[in-house]
Amino acid sequence: xxxSMKSRYAVRALTELARREEIAPGKPVxxxxxxxxxxxxxxxxxxxxxxxxxxxxxxxxxxAAGGYALARPAAEISVLEVVAALDGVPSPAECTQGLCxxxxxxxxxxxxxxxQQAVEKVLGGTTIGDLLTREDALRGRAPMYHI
Amino acid sequence: xxxSMKSRYAVRALTELARREEIAPGKPVxxxxxxxxxxxxxxxxxxxxxxxxxxxxxxxxxxAAGGYALARPAAEISVLEVVAALDGVPSPAECTQGLCxxxxxxxxxxxxxxxQQAVEKVLGGTTIGDLLTREDALRGRAPMYHI
DNA sequence: GCATTTCCGATAATTCCAGTCAAGAATAGG
DNA sequence: CCTATTCTTGACTGGAATTATCGGAAATGC
Numbered sequence: 305x306x307x308s309m310k311s312r313y314a315v316r317a318l319t320e321l322a323r324r325e326e327i328a329p330g331k332p333v334x335x336x337x338x339x340x341x342x343x344x345x346x347x348x349x350x351x352x353x354x355x356x357x358x359x360x361x362x363x364x365x366x367x368a369a370g371g372y373a374l375a376r377p378a379a380e381i382s383v384l385e386v387v388a389a390l391d392g393v394p395s396p397a398e399c400t401q402g403l404c405x406x407x408x409x410x411x412x413x414x415x416x417x418x419x420q421q422a423v424e425k426v427l428g429g430t431t432i433g434d435l436l437t438r439e440d441a442l443r444g445r446a447p448m449y450h451i
Numbered sequence: 452x453x454x455s456m457k458s459r460y461a462v463r464a465l466t467e468l469a470r471r472e473e474i475a476p477g478k479p480v481x482x483x484x485x486x487x488x489x490x491x492x493x494x495x496x497x498x499x500x501x502x503x504x505x506x507x508x509x510x511x512x513x514x515a516a517g518g519y520a521l522a523r524p525a526a527e528i529s530v531l532e533v534v535a536a537l538d539g540v541p542s543p544a545e546c547t548q549g550l551c552x553x554x555x556x557x558x559x560x561x562x563x564x565x566x567q568q569a570v571e572k573v574l575g576g577t578t579i580g581d582l583l584t585r586e587d588a589l590r591g592r593a594p595m596y597h598i
Numbered sequence: 599g600c601a602t603t604t605c606c607g608a609t610a611a612t613t614c615c616a617g618t619c620a621a622g623a624a625t626a627g628g
Numbered sequence: 629c630c631t632a633t634t635c636t637t638g639a640c641t642g643g644a645a646t647t648a649t650c651g652g653a654a655a656t657g658c
Contacts, residue, residue: 306453367625411586422569439558514656
């Protein structure tokens with residue numbers, strides 16, 4: 305399974321969300337703002353965040369002055385979690401999910417499993433907080449201390 | 452980019468090809484035999500092997516008593532090479548291929564790049580010969596010494 | 599020449615993806 | 629209560645990719 309636009313938009317949007325929460329803590333952020341500043345189609349982003357909410361990544365508040373907030377600190381939300389909520393756990397082949405009927409006698413499945421584990425390790429070891437820090441560095445700003 | 456059926460068929464088929472070459476060295480193997488023993492649609496396998504030939508993974512001989520042979524020893528053909536010939540180099544997101552227009556300021560691309568490198572390392576470090584050995588072990592056979 | 603087998607291009611069925619549309623429900627503020 | 633705002637949900641669509649299938653052409657061994 306590949307990593308779709310949904311997941312990529314999500315990671316970008318969550319980084320922006322984390323940034324805005326840092327500036328104005330406790331205040332829900334409107335999707336419209338995120339969509340605009342990161343150049344993401346709003347209505348598509350709505351789908352994405354609905355899935356993120358169901359996945360326990362963000363909290364929402366409806367109505368006027370509503371919006372989204374991270375369910376946990378940015379440093380505790382891994383990229384793997386985000387991808388899993390939108391595309392499922394990324395695996396290069398179905399073999400890795402026990403769907404391969406010829407597990408016995410098919411030495412190939414082991415490669416796909418190892419590849420999947422490698423991806424999980426990378427994505428699971430990186431958090432939205434990390435990305436925010438990297439982004440600060442790329443933009444040449446003084447990095448804030450992300451809690 | 453994900454790893455499609457083409458690549459998975461290819462890896463299975465190449466393992467079978469390696470096995471048969473080991474038994475009868477120098478003799479081209481018919482696709483029909485591989486398709487039958489590994490339960491792969493023949494005409495689809497033809498497409499796959501045409502791409503493998505163009506990618507320099509296998510050699511072919513046409514006509515009666517023709518067939519396919521590995522272009523190099525099985526221990527020198529990496530899974531990555533096979534996948535690259537069929538699906539392109541597997542990357543979780545296009546960002547990793549320089550197509551991301553906002554590389555500056557997008558801290559996210561680094562994650563996808565790291566994930567891709569992790570996959571490449573696993574797939575590049577495993578050869579068809581390795582898979583043949585693993586398959587022997589799974590089948591409980593005495594493993595041959597694969598050159 | 600004939601059977602065999604790779605080679606090649608066109609085509610079709612299905613599924614997936616990215617994005618849009620539209621109606622509905624909750625909330626804040628007046 | 630009323631209204632504007634914002635999330636919530638599901639259906640829908642156009643296009644692309646995937647997974648084949650079909651038919652024949654070219655090469656080779658006998």
